[in-house]
Amino acid sequence: MSDQIKHECGIAFIRLLKPLSYYQEKYGTALFGLNKLYLLMEKQHNRGQDGAGIATIKLDVKPGHRYISRYRSMAQNAVADIFGYVQNKFVNIQNEKPELMKDAEWLKANVSFIGEVLLGHLRYGTHGQNSIENCHPFLRQNNWMTRNLVIAGNFNMTNVDELLEQLYELGQHPKEQADTVTVLEKIGHFLDDENQDLFDAYKKEGLDNVAITHRISEGLNIANILRRSAKTWDGGYAISGIVGNGDAFILRDPAGIRPAFYYADDEIVVAASERPAIQTAFNIPFRDVQEIKPGHALIVKKNGKVTEEMIREPLEKRACSFERIYFSRGSDADIYKERKRLGELLCPQILNTVNYDFKNTVFSFIPNTAEVSFYGMVEGLHKHIRQVQKDTLLGKQGQVDDVELDELLSMSPRVEKLAIKDVKLRTFITQDADRNDMVAHVYDTTYGVIKNHADTLVAIDDSIVRGTTLKQSIIKIIDRLHPVKIIIVSSAPQIRYPDCYGIDMSKMGEFVAFEAAIQLLRERGMEHIIDEVYAKCKASLQLPKEEIVNHVKEIYEPFSQEEISAQITKIITPEGINAKVEVIYQTLDNLHIACPGHTGDWYFSGNYPTPGGNKVVNKAFVNWKEGSNKRAY
Numbered sequence: 001m002s003d004q005i006k007h008e009c010g011i012a013f014i015r016l017l018k019p020l021s022y023y024q025e026k027y028g029t030a031l032f033g034l035n036k037l038y039l040l041m042e043k044q045h046n047r048g049q050d051g052a053g054i055a056t057i058k059l060d061v062k063p064g065h066r067y068i069s070r071y072r073s074m075a076q077n078a079v080a081d082i083f084g085y086v087q088n089k090f091v092n093i094q095n096e097k098p099e100l101m102k103d104a105e106w107l108k109a110n111v112s113f114i115g116e117v118l119l120g121h122l123r124y125g126t127h128g129q130n131s132i133e134n135c136h137p138f139l140r141q142n143n144w145m146t147r148n149l150v151i152a153g154n155f156n157m158t159n160v161d162e163l164l165e166q167l168y169e170l171g172q173h174p175k176e177q178a179d180t181v182t183v184l185e186k187i188g189h190f191l192d193d194e195n196q197d198l199f200d201a202y203k204k205e206g207l208d209n210v211a212i213t214h215r216i217s218e219g220l221n222i223a224n225i226l227r228r229s230a231k232t233w234d235g236g237y238a239i240s241g242i243v244g245n246g247d248a249f250i251l252r253d254p255a256g257i258r259p260a261f262y263y264a265d266d267e268i269v270v271a272a273s274e275r276p277a278i279q280t281a282f283n284i285p286f287r288d289v290q291e292i293k294p295g296h297a298l299i300v301k302k303n304g305k306v307t308e309e310m311i312r313e314p315l316e317k318r319a320c321s322f323e324r325i326y327f328s329r330g331s332d333a334d335i336y337k338e339r340k341r342l343g344e345l346l347c348p349q350i351l352n353t354v355n356y357d358f359k360n361t362v363f364s365f366i367p368n369t370a371e372v373s374f375y376g377m378v379e380g381l382h383k384h385i386r387q388v389q390k391d392t393l394l395g396k397q398g399q400v401d402d403v404e405l406d407e408l409l410s411m412s413p414r415v416e417k418l419a420i421k422d423v424k425l426r427t428f429i430t431q432d433a434d435r436n437d438m439v440a441h442v443y444d445t446t447y448g449v450i451k452n453h454a455d456t457l458v459a460i461d462d463s464i465v466r467g468t469t470l471k472q473s474i475i476k477i478i479d480r481l482h483p484v485k486i487i488i489v490s491s492a493p494q495i496r497y498p499d500c501y502g503i504d505m506s507k508m509g510e511f512v513a514f515e516a517a518i519q520l521l522r523e524r525g526m527e528h529i530i531d532e533v534y535a536k537c538k539a540s541l542q543l544p545k546e547e548i549v550n551h552v553k554e555i556y557e558p559f560s561q562e563e564i565s566a567q568i569t570k571i572i573t574p575e576g577i578n579a580k581v582e583v584i585y586q587t588l589d590n591l592h593i594a595c596p597g598h599t600g601d602w603y604f605s606g607n608y609p610t611p612g613g614n615k616v617v618n619k620a621f622v623n624w625k626e627g628s629n630k631r632a633y
Contacts, residue, residue, distance in 0.1 A: 009136070009154045009502075010047030011260070012040035012120035013240045013271040015248055017304045020104035020114065022267075030104035033118050034086060036281050040270070041079045041120045043277035046329055047154075048122030051135040052078035054086075055150045056115035058108055059246045059302065068148060068244060069112040072135040079122070086113050117242050121152035138180055140188045146216050147195055148244030149188050154258050154273055155237030156502045157182065158612025158633045159545065162232065183233075187241060190228040194220055217245040222299045223309040226251055230311055234545070234612035236320070236501030238273060238292075246302035251311060255318040255609040256294030257501050257600055259328065263289050264306050271298060276331040286333055318600035318609035321591060322503060325492050326462045330372050334597075341594035342491040342586060343376030343460060347384060349584050350377070353487055354456050358385070358411055362450060362483075364418040366461040366474060373491040374460050381413040418481070419459060419474060420444045450481040457483040457579075463492035464583070465505065467512035467572040475581060476574050485580045488572075493586050493604040494564060496556060498632060500616040505603060506631045508552070508624040516567035517555050529554060534625045537618035545611040552621045553606045561585060 016023065016033050023032035037054065053072035061067035075081035089111050093100050100106055107114045121136035136152035160182055198219050202212040226249060236257030242248045250271045252260045262271040263278050272278050275289045292298050295314035299307050320327075324338045354361045363381065365374035389408055393400065400408070450457060457478060464470065470488060478486055494513040499505045508514050521529055536551040556564070565583050573581045588604055602608045606617065612633070620632035 010041070010044040010122035010273045011152055011154055011238060011240045011250070011271070012037055012044065012118075012122075012273075012277070013248065013250055013269075014040070014118040015269040015300045015304075016116040016118075017267055017269065020108055020116070024102060024104040030101070030107050030114065031090075033116070034083070034113060036268075036270070037118045037120050038079070038083045039281035040272050040277050041122060043280050043329075044122055044272060044274055045079060047273055047327070049078070050074070051123040051132070052082055052121060053123075053135045053137050053152070054082055054113075054118065054120045055137040055139065055152070055242070056113045056119070057117040057150070057242050057244065057246055058115040059117070065109070066112065067115070067145075068139070068150065069115070070137060070139055070150070071113075072132055072137075074132055074135065089113065117246050117248055119150060119152055119240055119242055119248075134180075136180070138184045140184055142244075144195060145213070145244040146220060146247075147188075147192055149184065149191055149241060151180075151184050151187065151239060151241040153180075153183070153237055153239035154502060155183070155235060155239055155253075156500055156633070157233055157235035157237070158500045158610065158616050159232070159234040160633065162234075183229075183237075183239065187225065187229045190225045191220075191243065193228075194225050217247075217302060220245070220247055222247050222249050222301070223297065223307075223311060226297050226311045234610045236609075240271065248300045249297045250292060251297040252292045252294055254295035254312045255315045255600070257318060257320050257609060259319065259323055260292040260298075261289050262292055262298050269298075269300050269306055274328050274332065276329055280331075315609065317597075318602075319598040320501070320503075320600045321595050321598045322463075322492075322499075322600075322603070324595045324598050326369055327503075330369075336372060338595045338598075339372040339491070340376030340379065342591070343373035343378075344380035344383075345590040345594055346373075346377055346460070346489055346491065346584065346586060347380035350458055350487070350489060351381075351384060353582065353584060354458065357456070358413055360451070360454055360484075361456045361458060362414045362416050362418070364416050364457065364459045366419050366459055366488075367417075367421045370460050370462045370491065373462065377460055377489075378413060378415055385411045385413070416446065416449045418446050418449065418457065418478065420446065445477045445481060447481065450483050452482040453484055455483050456485040456487065457481070458487045458489060460489040460491060462490070463495060464488070464490045464512060464568070464572075464585075465495050466510055467568065471572045471574050475572065475577060479577050479579050483579045485582065486577075487582045487584060489584045491586055493588050493591055493601070494561065494568075495603050497550075497552060497603050497606045497617050498620045499603050500608075500613055500633050503603070506616075506620060506633070507629070508620045512568050512571055513564055514555070516564045516571060517559060519571070520559055520563065520567050521555070524558075526558060529558070530625070533621065537621045537625075540618050541615065541622065545615045548611065548614040548618060550606045550608065550614045550617050552617050555621075561587070 014033050014037055020030045024030045051074040055070040058067040071082055071085055073081040119137055123135050137150045140149040142148050195216055198216045199212055202215050237253045238258040238260040240250045250260055259273055261275045263284050270278055278289050294317055295310055295312040296308050297311045299309055324335050328335055330336050330339055365371055392408055495511050496513045521527055533551050533554050540548045565585055569581055569583045602613055608614050616633045623630055623632055
């Protein structure tokens with residue numbers, strides 16, 4: 001993707017169902033869980049590079065001994081930093097008493113992070129300060145083992161204000177206005193409630209406090225706690241949590257917006273944000289990795305019982321399509337096919353734009369993540385050529401001379417790698433002019449492939465958010481090859497609306513499609529629509545979120561996709577460019593054909609899967625109109 005956008009975040013969960021000595025004997029190490037957690041996190045490093053953290057819990061630890069360990073890092077390579085920190089705990093043991101490295105019970109009793117329940121998190125910070133305090137896992141501490149809570153998640157809530165008010169009404173005083181803190185305290189409150197209810201019930205039975213503690217651990221109803229906690233949540237979420245006694249869960253939102261997968265057998269339970277991470281780390285076939293159902297929680301009790309229970313009534317599934325287009329790694333079998341299909345479906349638009357001229361058109365892609373859709377586009381071009389060859393030969397009924405036949409059989413798309421993404425250049429100079437000059441050189445190009453002032457260059461990108469990198473870097477560099485025309489193709493539709501479920505796209509003014517629509521309204525004397533939409537959006541903010549509709553759609557209604565694309569072309573075309581520039585976008589219909597199981601398209605269509613989304617988009621428009629740079633939720 002030419003414009004970097006961030007995603008929040010990645011989770012990795014492991015529950016070892018056997019004693020640590022089992023893994024020592026079978027796999028040769030008591031560090032089996034830690035090693036696998038490291039692999040799960042490294043295989044998902046694409047999901048977060050602003051920080052990372054891990055937490056582990058030891059089961060059945062005697063009072064007075066530490067059983068929860070947590071470490072978080074904001075180092076440049078946070079995952080390596082964390083596991084380097086953990087590994088250092090074993091250096092002296094390995095050097096001085098190596099035989100103890102084979103004693104699983106001794107390691108558990110004497111070394112932190114050696115536990116049966118492990119949770120990891122990778123963070124992309126979409127908003128707010130990027131500090132160690134913002135890194136998951138979050139910990140809610142208590143002297144009662146069953147009141148301790150660790151959570152980590154991939155989520156954004158649209159109704160944080162409402163949730164905070166509910167906490168105030170419960171008598172709590174959260175330390176900050178953030179959805180992570182709100183979620184932690186909400187679950188923590190009902191965990192406390194559950195503990196107290198069980199304590200009171202067992203006390204009436206005449207049990208002493210020590211016996212009650214053990215009974216509470218057995219009797220905690222995690223599903224009930226989650227049902228009470230998540231009742232009013234509005235957002236996209238995949239949240240993993242561990243109670244101090246070892247009970248654990250992975251909870252997914254009712255619309256299935258954020259992804260979560262799991263695998264379970266008699267040795268382990270493992271969950272992650274991406275399926276291939278589980279497949280690779282544990283050598284598990286594709287078919288054996290399951291998706292946690294929307295509105296459900298995978299629950300692992302301390303005794304090892306595994307269930308998947310409904311927490312909230314599932315809604316129409318609206319899984320995030322951006323996961324398929326860009327965020328998730330393309331090593332997932334389904335995602336790989338879908339990205340190729342996105343490229344293939346663009347072929348009719350591309351061929352029509354280049355007037356079916358293969359001799360004078362070069363096809364390429366903008367690295368690095370558009371490569372798979374590029375392969376799909378090339379396959380689509382070859383299919384078209386084969387059809388042309390077949391139709392021509394059948395139409396001629398064999399009456400083709402050698403020259404015509406050679407020309408027909410030599411038809412092939414000219415495929416080249418022209419844009420090259422260099423290592424990240426440091427824009428450390430503070431002056432804007434110098435920084436912009438550095439940004440312009442993030443990409444380089446391959447010279448000597450384009451026929452000067454004769455060839456058209458088609459370059460496919462994942463998506464176009466702001467268009468800044470295209471304007472400041474890519475188009476300028478490609479123009480040095482002297483093509484007659486540059487066609488930028490987006491495998492995603494036009495991004496028109498903010499996201500509020502985990503992607504760093506929350507401000508209207510950041511979308512080049514929105515900028516294009518506003519310019520068209522002003523150019524055509526239709527500014528009154530802007531004012532009318534503002535008035536409607538402003539008034540809607542006083543309504544209950546369930547009654548709000550997305551009024552920002554009216555900004556785009558007067559124009560076709562082609563009109564907005566043409567205006568985007570004007571915006572992203574740098575001054576002094578010799579080549580003619582054109583932008584082509586994927587259609588919504590084709591997006592749904594390519595990704596039929598992931599219909600969440602609100603950033604393209606404005607059709608939000610939860611009521612809070614409509615409130616957020618209207619608020620984002622109000623903020624833009626009033627010149628406020630605040631997030632809309």
